[in-house]
Structure formats: structure tokens, C-alpha cells
Amino acid sequence: MCCSVKATASPIFTFANQAGPDMLETTLVALQDIMLDKVLDEAGRKILCSEFSKIMQQGYTYLPSGICVSSMNRLVSYEQDSAWKVLNDNDANHCLAFMFINRSFV
Known part of the structure; x- marks a missing residue:
């Protein structure tokens, strides 16, 4: 899944293969209404924030x-x-891409 990296706005998902909408239980059209910070739990957001500079460098x-x-x-x-x-x-920089490996509903 890809999400925007605009400095002035919260990252939103912009593109995904079919596995992305399946995981988020949405459609490709509605995917653009979903913000990254609403998908990741608190621990995931903290880890992503701490690793963001590493991703950019x-x-x-x-x-x-x-x-x-x-x-x-x-x-x-x-x-x-x-x-x-x-x-x-x-x-x-255009966007960030994420690949969630071995995902399953809890």
C-alpha cells in the first residue's frame, strides 16, 4: 500500500494492490479516505515515527x-x-510504500 508524504497533511493511502483494500476492508476508491495514523495502532505509529528519518535517508x-x-x-x-x-x-519523494507480511484478522 502507498500513502502520501505531504508535509502539510496527514498521510493518506493513495494506491494499493487488492491485498491492501482486503486488509483494510475497503475499496480502492474509498482507500483514499483512510489516513495512515488511523490504521496503525499507537505502538505502530511510535515505531514509524522513530524510523521515519531512516526511511528518508x-x-x-x-x-x-x-x-x-x-x-x-x-x-x-x-x-x-x-x-x-x-x-x-x-x-x-512521492510516497511511502508499506508491505504488511503475513497479515490476518484477529
């Missing part, structure tokens, strides 16, 4: 297992999350 990071929340308020556990920055054609 190194280009990626691996995040530990955690819990996120679907749009239907169901808990989804995952074993690992990979996060990396995506650049546009001008090598400027």
Missing part, C-alpha cells in the same frame, strides 16, 4: 510485528512490515 526500513485496524474497526495482526520511500521521475 536509507530509503527503507523493516518494522516489527504489530496490529492495525481496518475501516470496519477489526484488528489485523501482521508479522512484519517493510516500508520504503518511492521517488517520482524527478527523484523527489
Whole structure:
């Protein structure tokens, strides 16, 4: 799943393969109404904040297992999350991509 990285707004999901909307129990169209900070639990938000500079400098990071929340308020556990920055054609930051590995509803 990809989310925006605008400095002036909360990150929102902008694109995903079908596994993303399935995990968040939404549609591709409604995906853009979901903010990243509403999906990650408090621990996940803290870890992402602490790793954000590493993502921006190194280009990626691996995040530990955690819990996120679907749009239907169901808990989804995952074993690992990979996060990396995506650049546009001008090598400027375009978005962050996330891959939740071995996810399942709790």
C-alpha cells in the first residue's frame, strides 16, 4: 500500500494492490479516505515515527510485528512490515510504500 508524504497533511493511502483494500476492508476508491495514523495502532505509529528519518535517508526500513485496524474497526495482526520511500521521475519523494507480511484478522 502507498500513502502520501505531504508535509502539510496527514498521510493518506493513495494506491494499493487488492491485498491492501482486503486488509483494510475497503475499496480502492474509498482507500483514499483512510489516513495512515488511523490504521496503525499507537505502538505502530511510535515505531514509524522513530524510523521515519531512516526511511528518508536509507530509503527503507523493516518494522516489527504489530496490529492495525481496518475501516470496519477489526484488528489485523501482521508479522512484519517493510516500508520504503518511492521517488517520482524527478527523484523527489512521492510516497511511502508499506508491505504488511503475513497479515490476518484477529
